[in-house]
Amino acid sequence: MTVDNVEKFLYNQQSWMPKRYSFIEIIAITNHFGDKLGQGGFGSVYKGQLLNGTLVAVKVLANSKFNGEEFINEVSTIGRIHHTNVVRLLGFCSEGSKRSLVYEYMPNGSLDRHIFSKKGNDQAFGWERLHKIALGTARGIEYLHNGCDVCILHFDIKPHNILLDHNFIPKVADFGLAKFHPKENDFICMSATRGTIGYIAPELISRNFGIVSCKSDVYSFGMLLLEMAGGRRNSFAKATRSSKAYFPSWVYDQMIKGGDLELRNVSEIEGVIARKLCIIGLWCIQMKATDRPSITKVVEMLEGSIDDLQMPPKPCFASSSSKQSSIREIQSDSSTEMLESESIEECSNDDTYDV
Numbered sequence: 001m002t003v004d005n006v007e008k009f010l011y012n013q014q015s016w017m018p019k020r021y022s023f024i025e026i027i028a029i030t031n032h033f034g035d036k037l038g039q040g041g042f043g044s045v046y047k048g049q050l051l052n053g054t055l056v057a058v059k060v061l062a063n064s065k066f067n068g069e070e071f072i073n074e075v076s077t078i079g080r081i082h083h084t085n086v087v088r089l090l091g092f093c094s095e096g097s098k099r100s101l102v103y104e105y106m107p108n109g110s111l112d113r114h115i116f117s118k119k120g121n122d123q124a125f126g127w128e129r130l131h132k133i134a135l136g137t138a139r140g141i142e143y144l145h146n147g148c149d150v151c152i153l154h155f156d157i158k159p160h161n162i163l164l165d166h167n168f169i170p171k172v173a174d175f176g177l178a179k180f181h182p183k184e185n186d187f188i189c190m191s192a193t194r195g196t197i198g199y200i201a202p203e204l205i206s207r208n209f210g211i212v213s214c215k216s217d218v219y220s221f222g223m224l225l226l227e228m229a230g231g232r233r234n235s236f237a238k239a240t241r242s243s244k245a246y247f248p249s250w251v252y253d254q255m256i257k258g259g260d261l262e263l264r265n266v267s268e269i270e271g272v273i274a275r276k277l278c279i280i281g282l283w284c285i286q287m288k289a290t291d292r293p294s295i296t297k298v299v300e301m302l303e304g305s306i307d308d309l310q311m312p313p314k315p316c317f318a319s320s321s322s323k324q325s326s327i328r329e330i331q332s333d334s335s336t337e338m339l340e341s342e343s344i345e346e347c348s349n350d351d352t353y354d355v
Contacts, residue, residue: 018079019091023098030058042176047105055105056090070176071099077152077175078103085140087163087173103173107166110173112159115228125168127270130228133170134277135302137162140172141221142295145214150180153213157220158199159227198235199223203289210289218292222284226251229261229277248285251278252314276306283312 021029029048037045043062049055061071071094078089091102108114111133114125125133137157144152154161154172161174177194195204201219202209227234230247254261261274280301286292291313293301301309 018075018089018102021091021093021100021102023093023095023100026058026060026093026100026102029056029102030060033060048102050090054090055107057103057105059101059103061099061101071101073178074101074175077178077180081143081148083140083143083147085136085170085172086143087171104165104171106163106171106173108164108168110160111162111164111170111224111228114164115159115231116233127266127273129168131273131277131302133162133164133168134225134228135299136170137172137224138221138295138299138302140170141217142299144172145217145295150182151214153179153181154217154220155179155194155204156196156199157217157224158196159224162224195220198233201289202287209287213289214295215289215292218284218295218298219286219289221295221298222281222292223248225277225281225284229274229281248282248315252282255279255282255311256314272306276302276309279306279309279311282315285315286312287316 026048027033029050030046031048033044033046035047037047037057039045043060046058046060047055048058075089075092078087079092082088087106088104089101090104093100093102115130141154141157144154152175154175155177156174157172161172163171163173165171195201195216199220201212201216203212204216223234226248230251232247234247251261255275255278260271261278263271263274266274280298283293283301284298
């Protein structure tokens with residue numbers, strides 16, 4: 001998308017958009033980009049402060065890593081959303097190839113920094129807080145699917161894109177891959193696969209698994225839930241036992257056998273929360289989209305009692321060999337890793353794979 005097309009879009013939508021800043025103002029807000037918070041394929045993020053004292057996070061986009069369409073996605077999606085569980089876009093800058101996005105500042109960073117930082121089985125968060133974060137994230141996704149004028153599919157739900165405010169309230173962030181479609185449609189037409197390895201729904205790789213729909217975000221959320229429960233990435237090559245290399249497969253077998261989740265120093269209530277997150281996560285990652293619950297149902301499951309939950313059928317877990325033969329990993333133009341594939345092979349229940 002050309003610079004002219006971006007400018008045309010911004011002009012036509014200026015009535016509802018957040019504040020537009022000049023690049024000179026961005027330099028001032030970030031104090032000459034003096035406090036860098038992080039960096040990704042999209043560019044860099046800096047801490048800043050507005051004239052009224054409000055702290056912000058400024059995403060400065062790299063020219064070659066964030067194209068015009070993705071920029072418009074981010075501005076048009078977040079710019080019109082006001083929900084406690086969706087990150088708020090306060091402003092933006094677009095001067096030729098210089099583009100920046102100004103968000104509310106999230107002092108506790110992204111979820112992945114917390115759930116993947118623990119040692120052994122000691123949770124960085126308490127289980128009740130984990131449950132609240134899971135529920136808040138689900139509510140944010142539900143708002144995207146059902147609460148806006150159009151249905152917004154995120155397509156990149158993962159711990160890195162869930163930000164935490166000063167009270168650890170979760171906010172869904174990073175809408176560079178988002179797609180919109182009318183609510184009356186049950187599916188969305190797509191010409192290219194999008195998402196992040198480890199979280200991408202099977203139907204985004206091969207339509208043999210179903211149509212691309214809101215259930216694609218549900219799959220990604222299920223993977224996120226299991227990582228929250230396990231306190232580690234689902235695929236873990238350094239697992240001491242090969243049976244634990246792929247956590248979703250291991251946790252399903254444990255729960256079917258009636259075994260524990262090898263949690264230490266947890267109360268009965270905390271153990272219930274852990275099992276609850278796992279059961280819901282396993283429902284969400286069913287291979288066929290039609291077998292997964294809607295995000296609205298997921299919210300109900302998280303709010304309800306574990307006694308009302310049944311174990312789902314065992315999801316089909318891709319093996320390392322089939323994965324390598326059917327999926328080609330590429331680097332996308334945004335901050336995420338993308339997948340392209342013609343098909344994905346059927347897999348046995350006992351296979352594991354490493355990302």
